[in-house]
Amino acid sequence: IRTFTTKSFPMCPTPNPANCSPGLDPTDAPDRLCEEGQPLVSNFSRKTHILILATTRSGSSFVGQLFNQHSDVFYLFEPLYHVQYALIPKMPQNKSPSERRVMLGASRDLLRSLYDCDIFFLENYIKPQPVNHTTDKLFRRGASKALCSYPVCDGLGPTDVYLDEGDCVKKCGSLNLTLAMEACKDHAHVAIKTVRVPEVNDLRALVEDPRLNLKIIQLVRDPRGILASRS
Structure with a gap:
């Protein structure tokens, strides 16, 4: 559950079949919360x-x-x-x-x-x-x-x-x-x-x-x- 905090949330890319065309990164998709063991990407949200x-x-x-x-x-x-x-x-x-x-x-x-x-x-x-x-x-x-x-x-x-x-x-x-x-x-x-x-x-x-x-x-x-x- 996401709450208001000054800390960033660990996010990870989600594979998207719509982005599987040649030359496109299949992980270029909306972020989601990472599961244990997956690579983390910081989500520094603005105000x-x-x-x-x-x-x-x-x-x-x-x-x-x-x-x-x-x-x-x-x-x-x-x-x-x-x-x-x-x-x-x-x-x-x-x-x-x-x-x-x-x-x-x-x-x-x-x-x-x-x-x-x-x-x-x-x-x-x-x-x-x-x-x-x-x-x-x-x-x-x-x-x-x-x-x-x-x-x-x-x-x-x-x-x-x-x-x-x-x-x-x-x-x-x-x-x-x-x-x-x-x-x-x-x-x-x-x-x-x-x-x-x-x-x-x-x-x-x-x-x-x-x-x-x-x-x-x-x-x-x-x-x-x-x-x-x-x-």
Whole structure:
């Protein structure tokens, strides 16, 4: 089972009958985990970008916290909240297709920037706008372990444990986005949770972006369960 780790996985080539034409290497095929005694080839994977996509009341917060607890993962909770509330007041209630494209374009641009650890890009949507890259208005900052731990949280030391969400807001003070950016770069993977992308097809541009190594986890729940959870 492959898990998130800073270590590379031992991989080995798999013979592929489709590559048995003259002049082609029959071992030129997708990698697989090696069995004992087979030659090893290191698989140094690049940073993984994870998007947890769901509708509300579908368990996305729980799944997000599973990633959040991993020491190699930099996790952000609903950063697209800021896009939604920065742009929606400027749009009519019945949004046209062109206005919807504006929302989706802004959301995709923000996701791409965050996966590249460009946290400053969020400043375009946080209200009031951060001063000197510092803000206390990041939505649910306390839901991110990385943002509530040393050195991003100046109220904690290197040996202090991660704070609960409520304590994080009280003890950590304003969020220094410069420190948040550095923390993001220090983590091996970036995970983002959102319920603000209507369809997975809207993310095609990100999936096809060669600069990203995007993995999408789409959660689907029986609508009867969603309805029951609201009662």
